[in-house]
Amino acid sequence: MTKTPDSVVRTYIEQHQGEFLADLSDWLRIASVSADPAAAGEVRRSAEWLAAKLTETGFPVAEVWETEGLPAVFAEWPSGEADAPTVLVYGHHDVQPAAKADGWATEPFDPTVIGKQLFARGAADDKGQVFFHTLGVRAHLAATGRTAPAVNLKLLIEGEEESGSPNFAALVRREAERLAADVVIISDTGMWSETTPTVCTGMRGLMDAQIDFAGPDTDIHSGSFGGAVPNPATVAAELAAALHDADRKVAIPGFYEGIVELTERERELFAALPFDEAQWLRVAKSYGAEGEAGYSTLERIWARPTAEVNGIWGGYTGPGGKTIVPAEAHLKLSFRLVAGQEPEKVREAVREWVATQVPEGIRYELVFPGATRPCLTPLDHPALQATVRAMGRAFEQEVLFTREGGSGPAADLQDVLGAPVLFLGISVPSDGWHSVNEKVELDLLAKGVETAAYLWSELAESRAGA
Template sequence: MSIAPDSAVRAFIADHRAAFLDDLADWLRIPSVSADPARAGDVRRSAAWLAGKLGETGFPVAEVWETAGAPAVFAEWPSDDPDAPTVLVYGHHDVQPAAREDGWHTEPFEPVVRDGRLYARGAADDKGQVFFHTLGLRAHLAATGRAAPAVHLKLLIEGEEESGSPHFADLVRDRADRLACDAVIVSDTGMWSADTPTVCTGMRGLVECQIDLYGPAQDIHSGSFGGAVPNPATEAARLAAALHDEDRRVAIPGFYDGVIELTAQERELFAELPFDEAAWLRTAHSHAVLGEAGHTTLERIWARPTAEVNGMGGGYQGPGGKTVVPSSALLKLSFRLVAGMDPDAVQDAVRAWVAERLPEGIRHEITFTGATRPCLTPLDHPALRSVVRAMGRAFEQKIRFTREGGSGPAADLQDILGAPVLFLGISVPSDGWHAPNEKVELDLLMKGVETTAYLWGDLAESWRDR
């Protein structure tokens, strides 16, 4: 038996909810802040705690994997069906820094339950969303009477996501044989709202760069030399101004090569969401929307590539005036990429564009960092349909679709392992990721538990029908 009866799943979850939350609270008390070297021991303690708890859950393999930075946790539980698909769950056990003086109402690493919400750093991002898989798996086994999952189940929970995952790609490459799978489930994401449950189908990629421009060997008098020699600050401004055309499209030749355009169905699905642009603007602390012509706000932030000026500098910045032609200037740019775009090709296009536009007498250097590939799951992929059905059973309503405008390490799993990436998260925008008073809605957390209890059986059955 693979498909778990709803009533049996819900009864098991209700019976074990209190113990599950006690365990989660114990984990949340470990301040596993990967960005703080002083907390390295706590990050290691967090990994050991999770590996031990996964062993208690029943995983016959639960290991702490070392990296050049913080440790990750790997667990594996083979199915008793040799033909079952292999699924890898991704999440992270490190958290953002937090201190009471940042504006927390309570101690950030002392979990508090109030009004149906669990407050603590990591409650939603990402310990709560990692940990719901443990109770969901137990409910799946209890409700189906199985001794092992309906799928070959693996977990990879990294310890450096909040520090940019600097060693994650190398870890995945080095351990690709152990991580081999048919599909990846990422539980480090959220939903549109508690009333509108959604599944994310993709994340954008990222390329960042700094362009350093050099002109005169030193700052020189603008009265004696201005207007007759190239000015690096002026050239930085000219580059920034040339970044977009009159329709707010990125004007770098070749930038859009390979872009997978939105289908009519995808645009219709985005339009179904109850988007309040005025409320979104308040969240953005902005006074107007502006972007690529011909696209809605949601399309712009989820499914269109972008270029942003992140910062500019050069010349005199102090009080009053100082009439110089500065010797140097800099420009910081970031590019969000969508499915079909290659970060290496984008970097090459940016290099060529900068070199083409700069005049003689301006020397430049470009430093690229943070290259991340985009990922996208087709709407008709059978694994995605399983996630949607499982969520629909748990929430008892229609599941809609979103994408994420940001970037993350999911693309490394997709590219290195050659497996589709699916997103399963129950967090909502009010959970306050990275902010004071981070929380998770307990009823939604239990919906995550319930979804995973249904998911493994559905995946096993639908994969067999492929």
């Protein structure tokens, strides 16, 4: 298969950039805020607009998919070739709340171009990064002379990502047969900086826990009973303090069982990124870095599991003193998981550990509200290498690698479909996701289009998922 000629792709993008931005601006004017029940109609209008635009782009199938909540969009464009790999692109069309009164310099739902930046809610997160695939696939067809993509191309664009994706896993399970793919591309992500293109290779998982401790049936006098009965607030504090050892490793036996360790090559690639820890601390509103001994800051937040105390409370917190042994105390924990960790095994390890930490006389309840599994694609996976080649052609420079310390619905796609998950995005940290004055860099948006135009031929040649 002949690769897409780069010069033809760039000329096509330049010729059609005006109409592309006009269409994107029309979509950005739809205030599809999934968190606001009053905006449910706008979220539906956004889904219907996108389905119609995908049909206009050339997708023979473009449907609005209902969920128990807000609608998603599914589109499909078969290659027509028996041996073509199948690629599923994920993104979302809902956005965060926004109002001019929040501090925006422009109206958040009136897209505004200033210089080479487009300001609007959803410009980067995630409508801009979804929409670059429409012009990308058209440029791919124009440059290759094909009438259909080089891969069986599918899109799943969610409508509730900004509300925690409460119905997404159920949707993926329900439609697993139609969503079946050899590889999943997540276009709800970013890269390191304007001058350092990167591909993310994985996300950490997440598991929450809450422990409710009960001691006396009521608050009791600390002079009459203190020092002679167990104090639930003290137990909560002791358990929180016991989470880590002196090297800041999680002290729960079995917690690290089965994890995929960083390779030396991955550590070298992380170290090659232009990371400024002082600047990172300013962004973190923090005054010092710490964590598991033997790992860099980037390694800690991308590739190591963690345990965090999210909240601890109990007893009297009002003005002045109240000399009591409190009746109860509470502890909220979260655990970031990495590849190789299974949430259920971690839950069991936490259960067993908590049981050893709580003294006689304290009753407790341990609850796990939910969990998201981690996902990781090896550096040598052919689909990942195809993505790196496509981005390298667009940016005309070396592409480096990152991971994502947070968690998201990507793991649901990996779990249900059994396909590797890759990340393709062109957003940069200054784009202001979830903040005022969200924007996208127009030059980088064009690079996203260009990358998508090359990607389908690259994936077809690599036989994605092989």
